Every structure is written in C-alpha cells, then in structure tokens.
Amino acid sequence: MKRLFISLYLLVSLSFLGIGWTLDSIWQNSVEDSGAMDAPLVAFAQLLAKIPQQDREKYLVQLDRNAEYPLKLVDASQIALSPESELTSDQLLITSQGDDHELHFIKVGQQVLIAGPIEIDPRARLRGLFTLFFYLSLAFVSLIWVWPLSRDLKTLKSATREFGQAKWDTQIELSPRSQVLPLAMTFNEMSQQISTLIENQKHLSNAVSHEIRTPLARLKFALALMPQYCQPNSDPARRNEFLDEMKQDVKEMENLLEELLTYASLESKQKNVQFEHCDLEALTEHTVEKLSSSVSAPITFKKSDNPIFIMGDPLLVERAIQNLITNAQRFGRQSIKVEIKQGEQQVSLSITDDGQGIPIEDQGKIFEPFYRSQSVQNGNKGHGLGLAIIKRIMDRHEGKVTVESTEGHTCFTLYWPEIKSTRTAK
Numbered sequence: 001m002k003r004l005f006i007s008l009y010l011l012v013s014l015s016f017l018g019i020g021w022t023l024d025s026i027w028q029n030s031v032e033d034s035g036a037m038d039a040p041l042v043a044f045a046q047l048l049a050k051i052p053q054q055d056r057e058k059y060l061v062q063l064d065r066n067a068e069y070p071l072k073l074v075d076a077s078q079i080a081l082s083p084e085s086e087l088t089s090d091q092l093l094i095t096s097q098g099d100d101h102e103l104h105f106i107k108v109g110q111q112v113l114i115a116g117p118i119e120i121d122p123r124a125r126l127r128g129l130f131t132l133f134f135y136l137s138l139a140f141v142s143l144i145w146v147w148p149l150s151r152d153l154k155t156l157k158s159a160t161r162e163f164g165q166a167k168w169d170t171q172i173e174l175s176p177r178s179q180v181l182p183l184a185m186t187f188n189e190m191s192q193q194i195s196t197l198i199e200n201q202k203h204l205s206n207a208v209s210h211e212i213r214t215p216l217a218r219l220k221f222a223l224a225l226m227p228q229y230c231q232p233n234s235d236p237a238r239r240n241e242f243l244d245e246m247k248q249d250v251k252e253m254e255n256l257l258e259e260l261l262t263y264a265s266l267e268s269k270q271k272n273v274q275f276e277h278c279d280l281e282a283l284t285e286h287t288v289e290k291l292s293s294s295v296s297a298p299i300t301f302k303k304s305d306n307p308i309f310i311m312g313d314p315l316l317v318e319r320a321i322q323n324l325i326t327n328a329q330r331f332g333r334q335s336i337k338v339e340i341k342q343g344e345q346q347v348s349l350s351i352t353d354d355g356q357g358i359p360i361e362d363q364g365k366i367f368e369p370f371y372r373s374q375s376v377q378n379g380n381k382g383h384g385l386g387l388a389i390i391k392r393i394m395d396r397h398e399g400k401v402t403v404e405s406t407e408g409h410t411c412f413t414l415y416w417p418e419i420k421s422t423r424t425a426k
Helices: 002-032 039-049 053-062 122-164 181-211 213-229 236-267 280-291 314-331 386-396
Strands: 071-075 093-097 101-108 111-119 276-279 299-302 309-312 336-342 347-353 400-406 409-416
Touching: 002 122, 039 101, 039 111, 053 071, 122 181, 181 213, 181 236, 213 236, 236 386, 276 280, 276 314, 280 299, 280 314, 280 336, 280 347, 309 314, 309 409, 314 336, 314 347, 314 386, 314 409, 386 400, 386 409
Parallel strands: 299 336
Antiparallel strands: 071 111, 093 101, 101 111, 276 309, 336 347, 347 409, 400 409
16 A cells, blocks of 8 residues: 555656646747847847947947946857857857856857856746745645545555455445545445345354254154054044144244245345336235134224325235234234325335234344344244345335334334325226
C-alpha cells in the first residue's frame, strides 16, 4: 500500500511539474524571447548602420548617456565568439558577465555595438524561487488529495485481510467524505451477507445433526425390535401400532428435510423471478378450507367485498399463509381469525389466534432460522424454520411480516407494500 501511495503521489506531482515546465518554456520562447524588449536597441543599431562608420563614434558621444546602460562601438574583429554564436544586425546576442551583469551585442556593419555591462533585474533572480514555491504548493495540494485516499485504501486492505482470516463480521468505517465510501459500503454488504450465509450454514448443520438424530435413533431401535413383532404369535394390533410409530418417525424426518430444502431455495435469492397476478382472497380461502379441522380451533375468514390481487408466486404465497395458519392451529384455543385488508399503498393479511402469547424477548428473534423459544408451548417446539420461511417469502415479494402478541392474542400480518391491485366494480 505504501508503494501504491508513493507511485500515485509521484505520478500526480511529476505530472504537475512536467505540465508547468512545458507551459513555462512555451511562454518564454513565444513571448519573453520574442524580441519585444530588445526592439529599442535593435532599432538604434539599424539607425547607426545608416551613419558613416567614421561618424558613429561622434554620434554616440553626443547622446545623453545613461550610466546604467553604457554603449560603445568596437571593430568586429575585436570580438571573439564561440562557433555556435553568430552576430546579426536584427537580433541581440546576450552573454553573462558574472552573476549580476550581462552584455548585449548587435552587429552594425563591420562594427559591433556593445551595451553593458547591464545589471540584471534583481526580481528576475526571485523567479526561480517563486517557480519552486509554485511547484511545492502543487505538490502539497496533491498530497492533501492523495493521502486520505491512500489511508482509506489501507483500511480496505486491512479489512480484506481480516475477512480472509475468517472474521466474517468485519465492517469498514470511513468518513462520509471518503472517495472510496461506495466501495466500503459494498464490502460491508458483502460481509454481512456472507456472515449470514455462514451462520445459517452452521445452524443448518446443527439442525440436521440434532433434529434427525432423535427419530433416526428411534428407527434404529425399532428395527432392532422388528423380529419380535413379526413372529406368528405376535399381536397384530400391537404390530400395526409399532409400524405406525416408525412411519411417524419417517414423516418427521421428511417434514424437516422439506423445510430445509424450501428454506435453502429461498436463501439463494434468485433474480428475475417472474411473478403473476394472484387472487389473494381465493388463495387464502383455499388454504383455510384445506387446513380446517375439527381437532383444532375453528377458523373464521373475513372476506372482502371485492377480489384483491397481488403480484407474486402463488405457491410461495400459499406456503406463507399455510405456515401461519398451521402455527395458529398449534397454539390457538377457541378461535382463529383470518382477514385481508386493502390499503392505498399496500395489502395486508392478518392471522390472529387466542393462544398463549409470545414472550417479548422472543418476538424480535422468531423470524430467524432455527430459532426456537425457550418456553415450550403445547409440547411442540417445531424445527424453527416455519416463520423464517415466511420471512424469506415476503422478502422475495418485497414485503414484510410482523407480529403483535400478548397473553390470549397473537397476530401475524403479511404486507405487500408495492402491490398492483385490481378491484371489480359491483
């Protein structure tokens, strides 16, 4: 990460430096070195060239001399120049004399006009310092931008390393102004989802190992006793009762596996699921008729005046309603009420029973997979998947499920918030 920071910082700084230096060079070559400042001396040299050579010195003497800008004429043969330098009559040749002065040369016929030594403008020496300060300022500004980015990337790297060490609950906290905040939020969502999946996988393993172990042990014991019940002199009624108990154990394992497979299919969160118009009232009425029994509390279904439609998967919607009604039949005492309501923005289906209430400490956890209350109700604990399946079904339909429970009153409600509903006029 340190190498990334250094490379990025050098890239930004050197880019600023290269661009600035290029623009400065272009400016000097096209503006400062254009000859505009040297034009007076060039014009004066051209004027001297029109004067006879023997009269030029007298002309210079008659001029009002400037001590800071001395002028003199010398013969061209007295000037020794490098092979790269060439005197012309329309362009100055500038040479330095020490650190503070310079000489200007221009050809005037067979002579050379020399201006100087001229003191260099002290402000010109500050130009390098100002240029250096400018580039250092750019480097500082780029550091202000690059350093927080490098710090946040380092945080992301550390979180990724911890996540790779099986710390599934790893979360990243960054400033709201961070440039990589969307990436951190995506990482947090991924971490939360993977953590949930792994936790559910652990619960699944525990459920399979514990819930199947009991009926499987009973079956093994029954198989060991099977020869005793298959003898010719054995009691047929007792044998049939024994076989029924074995079938009940097999049925218990089948129910658990069915719930596990249903929950696993909903856990996958398949995309692009094709929903259809479902007559919610017809689905509910069919489920109520199918589950009505003289053994459990009677079910009262309050119908609406007009049919209510939702967009969804009919099988999943029926499964959610069935799970809630079955749950109410386990604990209901004298009555179970089913009611559908059509609101302006949502459709709700509530199932109410008069059984023992759900403890407050359990109400926020009962929709978690494999969670079962510590309080045993009617001697039936279940597998802890029924309500979790309902929640997954409602999540698939972009809805929700809620519970309100007190002693003698428990109400589960299903909501479809973004429903396309159709009503037929009477």
